[in-house]
Amino acid sequence: MxxxxxxxxxxxxxxxxxxxxxxxxxxxxxxxxxxxxxxxxxxxxxxxxxxxxxxxxxxxxxxxxxxxxxxxxxxxxxxxxxxxxxNAETRALRELFRDGRLAFAIGFVGLAICLLLTWLLTRGREGPFARIFQESLIIIGWVVIWRPAEMFLYDWVPILRRRRLFxxxxxxxxxxxxxxx
Known part of the structure; x- marks a missing residue:
């Protein structure tokens, strides 16, 4: 070369x-x-x-x-x-961000529901089982929003790199x- x-x-x-x-x-x-x-x-x-x-x-x-x-x-x-x-990579980038916006909306609603359930179901309750239930719902809520965050933070970088190379x-x-x- x-x-x-x-x-x-x-x-x-x-x-x-x-x-x-x-x-x-x-x-x-x-x-x-x-x-x-x-x-x-x-x-x-x-x-x-x-x-x-x-x-x-x-x-x-x-x-x-x-x-x-x-x-x-x-x-x-x-x-x-x-x-x-x-051009295909440009379309893929647009689709990723479009899908990411939808996933973020779904994830945000899922997180909000988990936090609301945590507050409603454990309000006034003390003890290890209430605490386990509360923490479990919070973890589930953050897992629901994990993929949309990953899409916006990391997934676009390799697409942009390939597009630049092409x-x-x-x-x-x-x-x-x-x-x-």
Whole structure:
């Protein structure tokens, strides 16, 4: 993975351009799905690259398209794929926060009910069983609100990180070269 001209470079060596795509996809170029292995390879390398440098992807083809046959737009296919993945992460982030708001409302109501039950059922009662019941309802109430809090505090971070990476890959400069050897 050599670096050149202030760009972090990812290199792929393929037999031909079709190897980059999901072979079950009826649209093999531009609109097609990148093969899972190809995407995983690119994403894994991109995660290790410096965050402040643009990315360059160099695709070396052992067998370029024969003369006269249309050359697939591999560069466009790769950048469009990752732009689509970035958009999917944006949608996932929106859905997480929408679901989080609903979960928080449900959790808050659950916590309020548990606290109200604690107050109503143990009012004026003393002793170890009343205390156990009281503490149990309080714990249940906090457990009910735990997941919504987790959604807002932590779950969005990996989604944002993936979206940032996919946006960088969507902006990558892609070069397709015949393999030298």
């Amino acid at each position: 050599p670096e050149r001209y202030g760009e972090a470079t990812i290199e792929l060596r393929l037999r031909d351009g079709a190897q980059l795509f999901n072979m079950l996809d009826p649209f093999p170029f531009r609109e097609g799905d990148l093969a899972a292995d190809a995407e995983a390879y690119i994403v894994d390398w991109a995660r290790d690259l410096p965050k402040d440098e643009p990315i360059r992807i160099v695709v070396h083809l052992e067998r370029p398209a024969p003369p006269g046959s249309p050359m697939p737009d591999l560069a466009g296919a790769i950048t469009n794929w990752f732009a689509g993945r970035a 946006r960088r890959l969507a902006k990558a400069r892609v070069e397709v070269r015949p393999s030298a050897g």
